[in-house]
Amino acid sequence: MTSLWLAWRTVQRYRARTLLAMAGVAVIGALLFDMLLLSHGLVASFADLLNHSGYDVRVFSAQGVLLARTPIPHASELSAALERLPEVDSVARIRLARATTVGENGSDLEVAVVGSSHTGARVAWRVTKGADLPIDAGSADRCSVLAGRNLAAALKLQPGATLPMRAGARGEGSALPTVPCRVVGIAESPFTAAGEYDVLTTMQGLHEIGGGSIEPDSADLVFVASRADSGSAAAVRAIAALRPDMRVYSNDDVIEQFNRNGFAYFRQISFVLSSITVVFTFLLVATILTVSTNQRLGEIAALRALGISRRRIAAMVLWESVLIVGGGGLVALPLGGLVAIGLDRILKQMPGVPDALHFFVFESNAVALHAVLLATTAVVAAGYPIWLTARLPIASTLRREVIG
């Protein structure tokens, strides 16, 4: 009879307590798994989101503070200069503005307007219905827009519909006229937050919406795609040398900065909770095994008296721990996945978090680390009960148990 078989018989005999212990490990293991997913998930998702745009370098004006940079003037000149660099493959200009449209009930609805020098497909807007945005030169319309999914759903917009737009935030007084924009298509942007209404338009369209107040040859941000043989770092160096008056960041720089600052809270909470869950699992499994072993001292002494070696008894206790933690750990993975979906949904209620961004991202490394941590916990938790059984005096234990 092997140690594993002995352990299996024991867990079958004490089925209720074993199942409950496994359930406990499963729930706590699920939390541990989620914290491991969280430890790197947001950064991985953010990197995926940035790389999804198809551009790996971002150029901003050096004027102004981080969230309120002055637009880059003469942006088309800058674009042309950047496109001439051997390290650069393509360039796209982006200008952002706020505008207001009329909601279904007649109230003002605030819309984020993204002006682009390129079509939607070139700046990561996926057209789901209708046509893509025409580039400025080929557009006959004064103001063509791609309506974001949320706005299209809220106003029941279809391609060909007219969307009245006026520059300025909701509730803000404005003497600017309302511009009738034509919806050429419905599209999804990975950068749109839940509940946020946005449209993509041409630079000319943005100029029209702004009533001439928004300079069409300006940009808040210039996207640059580096050539594959040069890489983003070389492109950053070349652009910085060409235009020292600009701030130039590669996607890797942005991710690194985000990892250091914006993500710090979640990394810390992930580390703290992972540590607590591992200690918690260890304490509880060790307690259950110890109490269970104490309860079965007579039985274990009898097995020893029958000639089963100390080593096999110790292995049996270790297998019991492995069965409890292993069984619970296996259930923890799908359970953790479900809990992660719920927790992700809660965290995505934060303002401004894009729909495509996730806090919990499945990674095989997290599964491997989860398995290693639980296996270590199982072994360490079995340590004290193994020590108890190893030093068990057979004769006196049997005598005490029989008299008892």
Next chain:
Amino acid sequence: MTSFRRRGLLLLIAAACLSAMPGSAQTASSDASPPSILVSRQLANRAHLTIGEVVTLATNQAGTSGRSFKVAGIYEPTPDPMRFTVERLEARLHLADLVGLIADPADPGTTDAVDAINIRLVNPADAEHFADELSARVPGLDVRSTSRPPDGDPFQVLDRFHLAISLVTVAGSTAFLLALMIIRAEERRETVGAMRLLGISRRSLLLEVAVEGVLIASAGAVFGALMAFGAEGIVNRVFQARYDTTLVFVRITRSIALRSLAIAVPLGVGVGIGASWTLLRRNILSLVGR
């Protein structure tokens, strides 16, 4: 004389509260001695600044067109949970001094420009109404209440996140506790059988288990709360040192401690009674092994 030449190292803040600064901007600029500034503790530490020292502030890396200022004091920046990971390398200047430093002489508009105006209302409850009215009257202004927005408050979202994690932890703990209580009930099987044989009713035994549960669960909950109180200081000190801030990261309030007690005690008692009930409902003879 110390120069700050590192780009992005310094965040200049125009002091709106002139009373916090010794002397007025008017006096400072007309006086022969350089105007006064306050520097944050973090900046003072990083640049080894002392009170009375004269420093040069410039808006470009080369340090050209820089101006001299005298460090009048060192201040602790107000902790900001939205920016706790950011190193607070800041200096506070009189508004006129800051404008003098950054204004473009070729553009007269820049000599009378500010980034923001803080307004204290007579009745703070009117903030939303005031913001709407001012926005409507002055196009182009972004007017916001400084109080937390009712919708989309990131801290409310974090509250919900922590609550969800707590619920998962409570579910896991309950399963473990139930397993332990079942083992414990099994241990007492013969004792319970003997008591039943002596005529003690199931109700009395259940009551005994409930009272025992209240005592153990209360002791456990109090111990947990004390542990949390102990950990509070450690966690705060570790994170305050890590981020060089005075921000309080963990605060165990009376209501949190009471809420924990309110969850832990009934849960402990319920689990104890549930585990004992599996034993008490058995036949007396099976309890004593007959």
